[in-house]
Every structure is written in structure tokens, then in C-alpha cells.
Amino acid sequence: MHTPHSSSPPGNGATAAHQGQREGSPAPDPIVIADWKARLEATPEAIRALLDAAVAEAGPALADHFYDRLLADARAARFLTIEQVQQRLKPSLQRWLADLLSARVGDIDALWATQEHVGHVHARIGIPVDLVGRGARVVKQELYARLRALAPDADTALEATVTAGALLDIALESMTSAYARSREIAGQIDGSFRLFSLIQNVSTERERQRALLLGWENALLYTLTGEQAGDPQGLLLSRSEFGLWFLHKGLASFGDSAETREVTALTTRIDQLLLERLPHANDIAARRLLLDEVRELAGQIRSLVLVMFDGIGDLESGRDALTRLLNRRFLPTILRREIALQANTGRQFALLMLDLDHFKDINDTHGHEAGDRALQHVAALLVDNTRGSDYLFRFGGEEFVVVLGSVGRSESLVIAEALRRAIATSPLKLGEGHEVPLTASIGVALQDGHPDYERLLARADAAMYHAKRTGRDRVVEASDGLPVPPGAMLLGG
Incomplete structure (x- = not known):
């Protein structure tokens, strides 16, 4: 994907989007890099060989244990599928372990960049950080058991275990740091978006949404007072122009509040009334009764929407200066x-x-x-x-x-x-x-x-x-x- 800068340029002068440069990442943490270097320099070749042998032999089993534990948590179903795990993620985890445990001092910059990337991806997707920590704990336990089984004596097993644990901890520290930075930045931007005007003219947009809601009511009135009640699916408030605006833009603009929660609940209630009662409203009297109930609920929505618009204060700019579209x-x-x-x-x-x-x-x-x-x-x-x-x-x-x-x-x-x-x-x-x-x-x-x-x-x-x-x-x-x-x-x- 072409890399965006922080905002679109006002004009089109130097606008080759395909020539964008990737947004800069922060410099590596010198403390982490120093600890990584010291650990790798202190690792004897015999221990390196033992780590390589353990990963080569136990890599598939380690990946199996890692993802079995993650998939046992219902939250993981949002991020992982069995197909993704089998085809892509298990081989990736094995490569990650092999690269980490066989690294030399000259590989540190590449290792740090890898952990940065993984941390940003986890943050972008929203994987709970405790799930990653749980998986890492499982990997450590299985890896330590394999090292003890392969080591020629207890002292070598202990040294290999300490080395592997330190390397995994440093990698996870780098990954978690990137995760935290990425989530913090995303949180700041999301917060700005709450204050950002998706609407160039607040008063105009307020009247527009009020008119759309009234238009939906009038269409409902026309249908319910006619000879045939019609299909309730085509009358649902959530599927109307107002309902779609509120779902995709209103909630994003106004955030989670008592008012937005109430509008959501009222919309759901209106739709339920139409779906449950309209098919059985076989006469004008029954349809008029239904209409009165729905219009009362819609009136509450109108009042709440006006309150939300009135609560918008000074808003940050987030539009492209030339086109006035979002940046x-x-x-x-x-x-x-x-x-x-x-x-x-x-x-x-x-x-x-x-x-x-x-x-x-x-x-x-x-x-x-x-x-x-x-x-x-x-x-x-x-x-x-x-x-x-x-x-x-x-x-x-x-x-x-x-x-x-x-x-x-x-x-x-x-x-x-x-x-x-x-x-x-x-x-x-x-x-x-x-x-x-x-x-x-x-x-x-x-x-x-x-x-x-x-x-x-x-x-x-x-x-x-x-x-x-x-x-x-x-x-x-x-x-x-x-x-x-x-x-x-x-x-x-």
C-alpha cells in the first residue's frame, strides 16, 4: 500500500502517491540493544548449537502448543482461523523462533525491526496483549523441557534455558514496546476523531439528519395508512438513510455516550415493533396504533440527536485542503x-x-x-x-x-x-x-x-x-x- 504522510498535500504538484516514503519508526531503544548484544556475545557456541537443535526438532510442536492455547480462548476467534494458523502462522512462528535463537550480534538490527513490525501488526489488529503473553509462556515451557531432554548435562541445560528465556524476553519487550506506542498513537487519533467534524456545517447537517428522520416517518405514515401494510424489511429505521448515517458516522463522531446508546436502543425497538407487529396488523386501526407507538419513539430519537449536535464544540480540522474530503x-x-x-x-x-x-x-x-x-x-x-x-x-x-x-x-x-x-x-x-x-x-x-x-x-x-x-x-x-x-x-x- 502506498504510504500516506500525515495529511494530504494542498495541491497536486508533487503528488505521485506511489513515491511516498514509509513513515519513520523510532530509533532502537539503546538499553534493549545493549542487553541483546551482551546476551548474544556471552552465548557459547555449544549453547547456540543446542538451541538450534531444539528449535529444529521441536519447532512444529512448539507452534502447535502456542496456537492450541490461543485458540482455546474465545477472544482469539476474532483474529485467527484454523486455515490461517495451519497455512501461515505456524510456519511463521517457527521461523521467528529459529531467527531469534540462532541470531548473532550482526543480526540485532533486523531482529529489532521484526519485533517492531509484529508489535505494530498486533496493535493494528487489536490482539489482546495477554493472549500473546500466554502463548509466549507456553512456548517457553515446551522449549525448556526440550532443552533439558537434549542437553548432555544439567549445567548445560540450565545455561541453555537461561539464554533462551533471556532472548525471548528481550524480543517480547521490544514487541510490547512497539505495541504500546502504536496503541497510544491510535488512541490519540481516535480521540481526535471524536472531536473532528465529519460535517463541514454542523447546523446544516443537524437539519439534514432531522429531515431524513422525518422523511422516514412520512414514508412509514404513507405505508401504514394505505390499503396494504407492505414489507417491514423495507421500513426498518436501521436501514434508512438516517439509520445508516447514525451507524457509520453518528456513532463514530459522538462516541459512546448515554445519548448514542439510547438512540441505538430506540432504533432497535422500532425495528422490532415493525418486524413483530406489522405482518399481523391486518386492519387500519391496528396499523394506526403501531404508527403512534413508532412515532413516539422516533420523536425521542429526534430530541436525542439534537442534544448530541448541540454538544459539539470546537472541532479539529481533518480535511484535505484542496478537495475538502477527509484526509x-x-x-x-x-x-x-x-x-x-x-x-x-x-x-x-x-x-x-x-x-x-x-x-x-x-x-x-x-x-x-x-x-x-x-x-x-x-x-x-x-x-x-x-x-x-x-x-x-x-x-x-x-x-x-x-x-x-x-x-x-x-x-x-x-x-x-x-x-x-x-x-x-x-x-x-x-x-x-x-x-x-x-x-x-x-x-x-x-x-x-x-x-x-x-x-x-x-x-x-x-x-x-x-x-x-x-x-x-x-x-x-x-x-x-x-x-x-x-x-x-x-x-x-
């Missing part, structure tokens, strides 16, 4: 939340990665001002052709990201195709009747339950790259067989 600072926050929402509710979401075709030619032929106008024009098209519950980001340069909440495969592809068509049929109008044709290549990746948002971003990126390679102006769905784009990197953190 990528909050993309990890949104993706983590959508992944958690999918895990808790089963509602899938999709990510679209969109890149303007031949954007450099626009800059070279018409100037950077025209390029900036093209970006603003496409941003407006994205706003006009997506739902209020979707998130729109300028990812960098001529790249955009769209997060579609509560969609399946077919719906995400339909929306992506509609965006492609809207861009292709809406050229940028310059002065004196000149027009600049625009097209976009779009990659679509549907969330499949994997807890790491980096994987979803990488899949959408690969699909977009394939769309560009195979002719541009097209939509490509992510699949496992697509090649990784050249120069692709992780977001980091």
Missing part, C-alpha cells in the same frame, strides 16, 4: 471501526481505491491549476454519487478512497461502476468551451472478516493497479491472484 489521518480509525462493526453485527463493508487516469498529462498539458480543478471536480462527483453513510478520502495525489458501509459484493460493485461512469461522463470544463476528459481506474475489495485493515487496503490497491494495467477506465474486484503493485508499502502503525 487519510483518520482512515485507520474508520477501518478499525468498520472491522469491529462487521465482527459484531455481520454487516460487511467495502473499500474502493480510485485513481484518476493520465493525471500527469492534465498537469503537463493544462497546468497544475487545471489539475487541482480536476481533483476538486472528481471529489464533488464522489460526494454526489455516494451515500451519506459512506466515507470519502483523498488518499494522496490523484488517489481517492471510498469506504462503503453495510454493503455486499454486488452492491459495492454497482456503486463502483456508477462512480466510474459518473467520472467518465463528466469532463472537466475549462474556459472558452474547452473540456478535459476524465476517467478513473477503481479497485474494489470487500471485507472478508480478516481483522487487519492493511490487508484490505493492499487488496484494493492491487485491484486498482490491475485496472490501470489492463486498459484503465474500469472497475476490478480484488482477488487473491492479482499481482502486488510495484513499490507497494504498508501504511504503518
Whole structure:
């Protein structure tokens, strides 16, 4: 995945997103590095050989014990599947142990970088740190038993055990440090997002959501006072424009509060009433009674939403200066939340990665001002052709990201195709009747339950790259067989 900087550039001048540099990691902790070096320098070759033999012989069994213990905890089901464990994670754990216990002093920088990476991934996914500690404890116990069985005498077994324990502890210390830093940064950004205006004009958005809720009520009134009651699935508040906005944006903006919890409970209650009673409301009187109850609950929701909007104070800026879309600072926050929402509710979401075709030619032929106008024009098209519950980001340069909440495969592809068509049929109008044709290549990746948002971003990126390679102006769905784009990197953190 292309590496984002902390915010999108105002214009498009030096905007090759594929040339981004990975966000810098902190320098290695000198105390950890010194301890690591001292431990490795003090390890005799005979002990190294014993450690190598133990890992070579017991590696598969150690991996089995580690993941058996983790999978016994119900929390691990959110992060691990049997297929992942068997095909990828067990071999990775064996390699990790072999690299750690056979390392030399010259390998320390690489070892530290590995623990940094693992710690950041664990934090990004949200694996409980105690699960990792429990697995490490199991590995130690099994490894110590194997060392005692292989050692020629008790003194050698003791020295090998102490050495192995120290190396594992140093690695876990480095990993935990990276985990803590990553979680702290994520927490700060998530906190900022609570204060960040997803809404450019608070009063306008408040009235818009009030109107959407009233519109849903009017549609319900029309249906319930008609000859036929209709299908309750099409009347659910949670599936309305207001309901989707509240689920994907309202909760993220206002956070966990008494008001948001009450709105959630009232929405659930309304949906339950419609599902349980509407199919049996065979006369106008029964439907009117149901309508009165639902409208009373909806009135409570309106009051609570007004209270939440009134509580918004000064909000931090988090928009791209040129397009006024969200900048990528909050993309990890949104993706983590959508992944958690999918895990808790089963509602899938999709990510679209969109890149303007031949954007450099626009800059070279018409100037950077025209390029900036093209970006603003496409941003407006994205706003006009997506739902209020979707998130729109300028990812960098001529790249955009769209997060579609509560969609399946077919719906995400339909929306992506509609965006492609809207861009292709809406050229940028310059002065004196000149027009600049625009097209976009779009990659679509549907969330499949994997807890790491980096994987979803990488899949959408690969699909977009394939769309560009195979002719541009097209939509490509992510699949496992697509090649990784050249120069692709992780977001980091």
C-alpha cells in the first residue's frame, strides 16, 4: 500500500502517491540493544548449537502448543482461523523462533525491526496483549523441557534455558514496546476523531439528519395508512438513510455516550415493533396504533440527536485542503471501526481505491491549476454519487478512497461502476468551451472478516493497479491472484 504522510498535500504538484516514503519508526531503544548484544556475545557456541537443535526438532510442536492455547480462548476467534494458523502462522512462528535463537550480534538490527513490525501488526489488529503473553509462556515451557531432554548435562541445560528465556524476553519487550506506542498513537487519533467534524456545517447537517428522520416517518405514515401494510424489511429505521448515517458516522463522531446508546436502543425497538407487529396488523386501526407507538419513539430519537449536535464544540480540522474530503489521518480509525462493526453485527463493508487516469498529462498539458480543478471536480462527483453513510478520502495525489458501509459484493460493485461512469461522463470544463476528459481506474475489495485493515487496503490497491494495467477506465474486484503493485508499502502503525 502506498504510504500516506500525515495529511494530504494542498495541491497536486508533487503528488505521485506511489513515491511516498514509509513513515519513520523510532530509533532502537539503546538499553534493549545493549542487553541483546551482551546476551548474544556471552552465548557459547555449544549453547547456540543446542538451541538450534531444539528449535529444529521441536519447532512444529512448539507452534502447535502456542496456537492450541490461543485458540482455546474465545477472544482469539476474532483474529485467527484454523486455515490461517495451519497455512501461515505456524510456519511463521517457527521461523521467528529459529531467527531469534540462532541470531548473532550482526543480526540485532533486523531482529529489532521484526519485533517492531509484529508489535505494530498486533496493535493494528487489536490482539489482546495477554493472549500473546500466554502463548509466549507456553512456548517457553515446551522449549525448556526440550532443552533439558537434549542437553548432555544439567549445567548445560540450565545455561541453555537461561539464554533462551533471556532472548525471548528481550524480543517480547521490544514487541510490547512497539505495541504500546502504536496503541497510544491510535488512541490519540481516535480521540481526535471524536472531536473532528465529519460535517463541514454542523447546523446544516443537524437539519439534514432531522429531515431524513422525518422523511422516514412520512414514508412509514404513507405505508401504514394505505390499503396494504407492505414489507417491514423495507421500513426498518436501521436501514434508512438516517439509520445508516447514525451507524457509520453518528456513532463514530459522538462516541459512546448515554445519548448514542439510547438512540441505538430506540432504533432497535422500532425495528422490532415493525418486524413483530406489522405482518399481523391486518386492519387500519391496528396499523394506526403501531404508527403512534413508532412515532413516539422516533420523536425521542429526534430530541436525542439534537442534544448530541448541540454538544459539539470546537472541532479539529481533518480535511484535505484542496478537495475538502477527509484526509487519510483518520482512515485507520474508520477501518478499525468498520472491522469491529462487521465482527459484531455481520454487516460487511467495502473499500474502493480510485485513481484518476493520465493525471500527469492534465498537469503537463493544462497546468497544475487545471489539475487541482480536476481533483476538486472528481471529489464533488464522489460526494454526489455516494451515500451519506459512506466515507470519502483523498488518499494522496490523484488517489481517492471510498469506504462503503453495510454493503455486499454486488452492491459495492454497482456503486463502483456508477462512480466510474459518473467520472467518465463528466469532463472537466475549462474556459472558452474547452473540456478535459476524465476517467478513473477503481479497485474494489470487500471485507472478508480478516481483522487487519492493511490487508484490505493492499487488496484494493492491487485491484486498482490491475485496472490501470489492463486498459484503465474500469472497475476490478480484488482477488487473491492479482499481482502486488510495484513499490507497494504498508501504511504503518
